[in-house]
Amino acid sequence: MISKILRIKHVSIGEGIPKIIIPLVGQTRDRIMQELASALDLQPDAIEWRLDAFQNSNDFAAVQEMMALLHERLADKLLIVTFRSKDEGGEKEISKADYVALNKWIIHTNQADFIDVEWSAGEKIVQELVASAKANAVRVIMSSHDFNGTPDKSELVARLRQMQTYGADIPKIAVMPRCQADVLTLLEATEEMNRKYADRPMITMAMGGLGAISRLCGEVFGSAMTFGVGQTASAPGQIPVKELRQALAVIHDRL
Numbered sequence: 127m128i129s130k131i132l133r134i135k136h137v138s139i140g141e142g143i144p145k146i147i148i149p150l151v152g153q154t155r156d157r158i159m160q161e162l163a164s165a166l167d168l169q170p171d172a173i174e175w176r177l178d179a180f181q182n183s184n185d186f187a188a189v190q191e192m193m194a195l196l197h198e199r200l201a202d203k204l205l206i207v208t209f210r211s212k213d214e215g216g217e218k219e220i221s222k223a224d225y226v227a228l229n230k231w232i233i234h235t236n237q238a239d240f241i242d243v244e245w246s247a248g249e250k251i252v253q254e255l256v257a258s259a260k261a262n263a264v265r266v267i268m269s270s271h272d273f274n275g276t277p278d279k280s281e282l283v284a285r286l287r288q289m290q291t292y293g294a295d296i297p298k299i300a301v302m303p304r305c306q307a308d309v310l311t312l313l314e315a316t317e318e319m320n321r322k323y324a325d326r327p328m329i330t331m332a333m334g335g336l337g338a339i340s341r342l343c344g345e346v347f348g349s350a351m352t353f354g355v356g357q358t359a360s361a362p363g364q365i366p367v368k369e370l371r372q373a374l375a376v377i378h379d380r381l
């Protein structure tokens with residue numbers, strides 16, 4: 127049985143206060159390093175490098191150089207590397223073949239703690255990347271984004287369960303709520319998944335202003351990590367890290 131707590135370096139994901147991830151969305155090396163410096167001042171648990179925002183994301187040598195720089199500066203913080211495709215809210219289009227090649231390159235640098243693999247890439251690609259990551263001791267956050275709405279609770283739970291079946295270390299779902307009830311749907315799916323099926327940590331959120339509450343209450347319903355803003359948000363509804371940390375503590379202290 128896989129534990130619901132995932133321990134990597136000194137971080138216990140799935141235990142206590144949800145862990146804070148700060149995304150880096152700069153286009154250039156200098157901008158990314160500047161974002162990193164101010165992000166580290168905020169003492170997150172993890173950094174997400176949004177590789178799709180990097181202007182040289184198709185140049186493997188440049189990507190490798192960035193990985194080495196990030197790795198060196200991060201010390202004990204976890205590094206998540208994400209190429210978010212255009213369809214799921216990212217900056218760039220990418221072919222399936224390039225998506226696989228780029229993620230395998232990241233895996234082989236041996237400097238990422240996690241890669242993000244999009245569930246929508248389909249079973250074959252997802253399983254290929256999971257196998258490659260596992261063989262190299264890299265973990266997989268498997269993600270799914272609905273920028274246009276919120277699927278039913280049963281669909282959300284089914285997706286999270288399928289991600290577990292596909293070997294995700296951390297299943298993740300982000301939806302766009304159109305009304306308050308959609309936020310409740312996301313939270314209900316999280317609660318049901320956590321209570322009935324989850325055998326590992328997961329991450330869920332409703333995006334946008336309506337969904338911001340879902341970025342705060344993960345410890346109550348079962349979302350183990352939350353994305354907060356360092357210098358620039360990577361998705362709508364993210365909360366600046368200082369406020370986020372305070373709100374997480376308010377909830378934690380009462381549980």
Ligand SMILES: O=C1C[C@@](O)(C(=O)O)C[C@@H](O)[C@@H]1O
Pocket residue numbers: 149174176208210215242269271298300331333353360361362364
């Ligand atoms: O998948 C996610 C979640 C996210 O979309 C959010 O809504 O916080 C932000 C992205 O950077 C990250 O890759």
